[in-house]
Amino acid sequence: MFDIVTEKLDPSAPASQGASPPTERVISVLELLGREPTKQFSLAEICRQLGISRATGHAIVSTLAARDWAVRDPATAGYSLGPAVNGLGRPTNARMYRADLQALATATGTQVSLARRGGATLLVVDTVGECFTGPRIWRGMRMPFVAPFGRDYVAWSGLEAQKAWLEALGTPSGEFRKRMTLVLSEIRRRGYVVERLTREYVRVYTALRALSTDGEVDDITTHLARAFADVTVIDILDDELSGGAAHSVATVSAPIRNADGVVTMAVMATVFATLCGADVHALGQQVRSTALGIEQRIARYGDAIESLGSAADHVTSA
Secondary structure (H helix, E strand, O other): OHHHHHHHHOOOOOOOOOOOHHHHHHHHHHHHHHHOOOOOEOHHHHHHHHOOOHHHHHHHHHHHHHOOOEEEOOOOOOEEEOHHHHHHOOOOOHHHHHHHHHHHHHHHOOEEEEEEEEOOEEEEEEEEOOOOOOOOOOOOOEEEOOOOOOHHHHOOOOHHHHHHHHHOOOOOOHHHHHHHHHHHHHHHHHOOEEEEOOHHHHHHHHHHHHHOOOOOOOHHHHHHHHHHHHHOOOOOOHHHHOOOOEEEEEEEEEEEEOOOOOEEEEEEEEEEEEEEHHHHHHHHHHHHHHHHHHHHHHHHHOOOOOOHHHHHHHHHHO
């Protein structure tokens, strides 16, 4: 059987001493994926092009996916190169983390997105799932990195960076500065952000999305962010989650650090629902666990999204 399959893979290749047909099949699958690293191949397409049985193809791609040499997109069931190939200098893209996002979306019933910071911009590089009670988030959407937005990025920054983030609004009020000090400390302690859902949040968030499509933070954007900071209580803290009260939650997000320990991305679950304190904590831990899983992959293989520019090129062409 092995000789027959080997002939299908390359009929003109001469037999060589020590050849391993099973190994050749694995290499052929990787070479196929590598020829078009941004394309997704179905299992049927892989088997047809390489002339191997479905059972053999499934065994190969399942093993490759388990070891991160291939990635299976849960939405399309297509396979593409995985982050382990980074060590060979192959290009990768935002889809590398889609299985993590899909698992979280399935477990929580929320829309889950992955955003990356670049300068004064937060760019959504991938998103899966649906939130039918809140505004739709799409790949390529931009938001300004200006207080109070981006707390999951700045919470782990130094005091000077936090001060600059706050004062980008102008001179923050003493009340707002005090609240932000509590919020940033809480985020560092528990590892995730709980965005409070208010009428003001929905209106300002919708306006900011419309204004920030080009990624620029202008005077109008800054004024909107300042107005939002002035009229709403930012975030939900743990002492507010105690007891049996229900809480209106917009989003829950957690930071993702690169190999140097710098927060460069965040994973966010869009909720737009009323939850009890215990459910908020449970969701926060799920989001944080997903972020930590992506961090571990980055530590092992490097960041699959090397720069904001390359990520933007990918998401706008997806």
